[in-house]
Amino acid sequence: MSFSKILLSSPHMGGGELKYIQEALNSNWTAPEASIIDLFEEDLECYLRKGHVTALNSGTAAIHLGLILLGVQPGDIVICQTMTFSASANPILYLGATPVFIDSEIETYNLCPIALEEAILDCIQSGKKPKAIIAVHLFGTPYKITEIRNVADKYGIPILEDSAEALGSSYKGQMCGTFGDIGVLSFNDNKIITTSGGGALITKNKKVKEKSIFLATQAKDKAPHYQHSEIGYNYRLSTICAGIGRGQMEVLEEHLVLKNIVHQFYIDLFKSIKGVTVYEVPDDNFTSNYWLTTIIIDPLQTNGIDKEMLRLALLQANIESRPLWKPLHLQPVFNKYKYYGSNVAQKLFEVGLCLPSGPILSNADKDRIRNVVFNIF
Numbered sequence: 482m483s484f485s486k487i488l489l490s491s492p493h494m495g496g497g498e499l500k501y502i503q504e505a506l507n508s509n510w511t512a513p514e515a516s517i518i519d520l521f522e523e524d525l526e527c528y529l530r531k532g533h534v535t536a537l538n539s540g541t542a543a544i545h546l547g548l549i550l551l552g553v554q555p556g557d558i559v560i561c562q563t564m565t566f567s568a569s570a571n572p573i574l575y576l577g578a579t580p581v582f583i584d585s586e587i588e589t590y591n592l593c594p595i596a597l598e599e600a601i602l603d604c605i606q607s608g609k610k611p612k613a614i615i616a617v618h619l620f621g622t623p624y625k626i627t628e629i630r631n632v633a634d635k636y637g638i639p640i641l642e643d644s645a646e647a648l649g650s651s652y653k654g655q656m657c658g659t660f661g662d663i664g665v666l667s668f669n670d671n672k673i674i675t676t677s678g679g680g681a682l683i684t685k686n687k688k689v690k691e692k693s694i695f696l697a698t699q700a701k702d703k704a705p706h707y708q709h710s711e712i713g714y715n716y717r718l719s720t721i722c723a724g725i726g727r728g729q730m731e732v733l734e735e736h737l738v739l740k741n742i743v744h745q746f747y748i749d750l751f752k753s754i755k756g757v758t759v760y761e762v763p764d765d766n767f768t769s770n771y772w773l774t775t776i777i778i779d780p781l782q783t784n785g786i787d788k789e790m791l792r793l794a795l796l797q798a799n800i801e802s803r804p805l806w807k808p809l810h811l812q813p814v815f816n817k818y819k820y821y822g823s824n825v826a827q828k829l830f831e832v833g834l835c836l837p838s839g840p841i842l843s844n845a846d847k848d849r850i851r852n853v854v855f856n857i858f
């Protein structure tokens with residue numbers, strides 16, 4: 482097959498990036514204290530309209546620092562949505578804490594508030610209140626903000642909001658990333674904007690932001706020599722990457738429009754195909770960036786065509802697709818930890834597929850996808 486590969490989520494440069502990288506180089510100061518990082522943070526704060534932003538070198542680093550700032554210690558319990566990317570939960574283990582996994586509800590595919598409360602009560606009963614809740618906006622869909630906040634507040638447990646996939650998504654007009662006690666963004670290559678690897682922490686006040694920068698830059702105490710009274714990390718975003726980020730902020734709105742067009746393309750494409758449902762947000766309070774458009778296939782209504790057959794047919798045409806994220810409690814590395822729920826996430830994993838959702842999906846690409854879909858169904 483001579484067609485080029487259509488990727489699940491390809492990065493897209495807007496054109497302004499080189500200018501900002503040049504500015505970073507011209508400043509003749511490529512150490513991470515330089516001000517282009519501050520400017521990228523200001524761009525993000527302006528966009529989010531709430532909170533203080535610390536630019537870091539990955540979303541994973543942001544989750545790690547976020548848990549540290551929430552006081553997570555070895556032996557603590559941290560609750561985490563099971564249907565998510567492994568990076569949501571890995572930092573729990575970096576810290577020697579214990580994850581407890583929670584099922585999804587069917588409307589947003591995110592944290593189920595009922596299973597969440599059940600888990601919290603169980604933990605409290607066995608003598609250990611969870612230290613934090615990691616809630617994720619999977620594929621760009623906001624989790625049930627009000628319900629999850631109510632449960633968290635009822636028991637006084639802070640929320641770490643993993644908004645790695647949800648920059649530009651919102652709930653009742655408020656931007657994702659600003660709902661948690663601490664929020665996290667990712668600027669990895671495949672995310673809604675990229676810094677060629679990067680992330681951010683969103684905090685409620687200046688003091689916590691300063692503490693996060695302190696920890697992210699090797700925890701250097703104020704002294705003429707190198708003086709340390711805490712363990713530090715090398716987690717700050719580089720100036721060059723911040724330059725790419727400033728350029729990408731100029732095309733964020735355009736990316737959101739393009740993602741929506743891709744989502745609409747799939748709604749139209751599958752409208753006439755029985756047994757295939759394109760995911761849509763539950764109501765107007767939820768705005769998804771549709772980072773990835775996902776579908777669910779019911780083989781009983783498609784003459785036995787299931788998500789794996791569609792995936793293979795797409796692959797044969799050099800088109801990438803991927804099952805919905807495999808629940809973490811089913812992963813070999815996490816399956817010894819507790820899980821609460823009724824296997825909603827597992828069922829979604831079994832029947833769901835993520836479709837190519839890059840912002841630069843061309844008409845020719847769409848034709849190729851349409852052909853595979855019409856051929857198989």
Ligand SMILES: *Cc1c(COP(=O)(O)O)cnc(C)c1O
Pocket residue numbers: 538539540541542565566568569617643645646666667668669678679680
């Ligand atoms: C990508 C991603 C992360 C990790 O971000 P990186 O910048 O790749 O380290 C964390 N959580 C979720 C849900 C993600 O999709």
